[in-house]
Amino acid sequence: MDERGERRRGRGAVHTLGVACLLTAAAVLVPLGHGPGSDPAGRSDTAPVRVRPVGAEAGTGPLRARPAAAEAGAEAAAEAGAEAAAARGGASGGVAAAAGRRAAGEAAEECADPEASLPPSAGDGPTIDAIKARGKLVVGVDQNSYRWGYRNPAKGTLEGFDIDLARAIATDILGSPDAVILRAVPTNQRIAALESGKVDLVVRTMTINCARARQVAFSTAYFATGQQVLAPKDSTVTGYNASLTGKRVCSAEGSTAYEALERESYGAVYRDEHDGTPRDADRYTVPNQLDCLVRLQAGEVDAVVTDSALAAGQAAQDTAVELKGSPFTTEYYGVAARLGHDDLVRRVNHVLVAYRAGPWIRAYEKWLKADLPGMSGPPAPKYRTNPSP
Numbered sequence: 001m002d003e004r005g006e007r008r009r010g011r012g013a014v015h016t017l018g019v020a021c022l023l024t025a026a027a028v029l030v031p032l033g034h035g036p037g038s039d040p041a042g043r044s045d046t047a048p049v050r051v052r053p054v055g056a057e058a059g060t061g062p063l064r065a066r067p068a069a070a071e072a073g074a075e076a077a078a079e080a081g082a083e084a085a086a087a088r089g090g091a092s093g094g095v096a097a098a099a100g101r102r103a104a105g106e107a108a109e110e111c112a113d114p115e116a117s118l119p120p121s122a123g124d125g126p127t128i129d130a131i132k133a134r135g136k137l138v139v140g141v142d143q144n145s146y147r148w149g150y151r152n153p154a155k156g157t158l159e160g161f162d163i164d165l166a167r168a169i170a171t172d173i174l175g176s177p178d179a180v181i182l183r184a185v186p187t188n189q190r191i192a193a194l195e196s197g198k199v200d201l202v203v204r205t206m207t208i209n210c211a212r213a214r215q216v217a218f219s220t221a222y223f224a225t226g227q228q229v230l231a232p233k234d235s236t237v238t239g240y241n242a243s244l245t246g247k248r249v250c251s252a253e254g255s256t257a258y259e260a261l262e263r264e265s266y267g268a269v270y271r272d273e274h275d276g277t278p279r280d281a282d283r284y285t286v287p288n289q290l291d292c293l294v295r296l297q298a299g300e301v302d303a304v305v306t307d308s309a310l311a312a313g314q315a316a317q318d319t320a321v322e323l324k325g326s327p328f329t330t331e332y333y334g335v336a337a338r339l340g341h342d343d344l345v346r347r348v349n350h351v352l353v354a355y356r357a358g359p360w361i362r363a364y365e366k367w368l369k370a371d372l373p374g375m376s377g378p379p380a381p382k383y384r385t386n387p388s389p
Helices: 017-025 063-088 090-110 126-134 161-174 187-195 256-263 289-297 308-317 342-356 359-367
Strands: 137-141 149-151 180-184 216-225 227-232 249-252 303-307 321-324 331-338
Touching: 126 161, 126 342, 137 161, 137 187, 149 161, 161 180, 161 342, 161 359, 187 216, 187 331, 216 308, 216 342, 227 256, 227 289, 227 308, 249 256, 249 289, 256 303, 289 303, 289 308, 289 321, 303 308, 308 321, 331 342, 342 359
Parallel strands: 137 180, 249 303
Antiparallel strands: 216 331, 227 303, 227 321
16 A cells, blocks of 8 residues: 555545555454464564454443443343243243343342452463463454554554553563564454453453453453544534434444444434444444544545544544544443453553553553643552452
């Protein structure tokens, strides 16, 4: 892809599509088809294989809507009980319905505070022992999000805020920031990559919420953000409001932005005909967030909904677009691990204790401050008061 490539949108040429396309074309990191440690040299780029989505993550949602998320879970469980009641009939059906309501209540209680994680520990365990035996930590990252996880077009190396954190975790566990395999994972494959064992951790601007916390284990929060609208400066869109009516809006599959649009779209056109299936045309819902910026630049969509932290980086790539309105959710990024890998989660939380004390602010000033000013530090950690042994 020629970095000098331009796009014209009627409102004038914007000279950043070449860079955006270069970043997109760089999706050739360690292919997801290999398991952890498959590259004994620990390289972050082996045979070029374009990453392809295999399915969207299920049921996500912003943290500000936590009561609604819990309520949705309660409704689903109650409906299951009601269906059992209809099938069985009589008293036994009533018992089933009551059981469904109890399960719903337990689910809501379980997710009262999804940002609360296991207490930190510097100790080892079976998961960490396996990582040490392998000699490499395998981390799922982004390589298309400017300032967060992206391939420097001049150096050819992966850089960004999340990349620094991934290397800090590798340093603590294995003694070297280079003892890590950085594996490209699209937005809609983050959970699948953990569940299948393709990666040990995901450090990829991943929002902690109730639905995801039932599928993966999260560290404490390391960054606070919120959903926001990105649109051309001369657009009539003013934010996440009625100005979106009739507008074509892009979001990433499996993202909290898509879930926000599912709850309230304000009349926007945001859903592809076959979302989440192999027939999905990826017109408005796309595998990677950067694809939305490319579509916005090409005039194929009118606005993008994404995390304000990511949107700020995209606005820095294209001076013809800007953030519209204010963030309309409050969300927190966490490092994700596979369910049951408690020793690894505790170790990551141990790393984050030290990271908050100095490296975090240095990474923020290096990567994010210019485009996302005004942050004094990371969110305070929350720990479970009754962690499982």
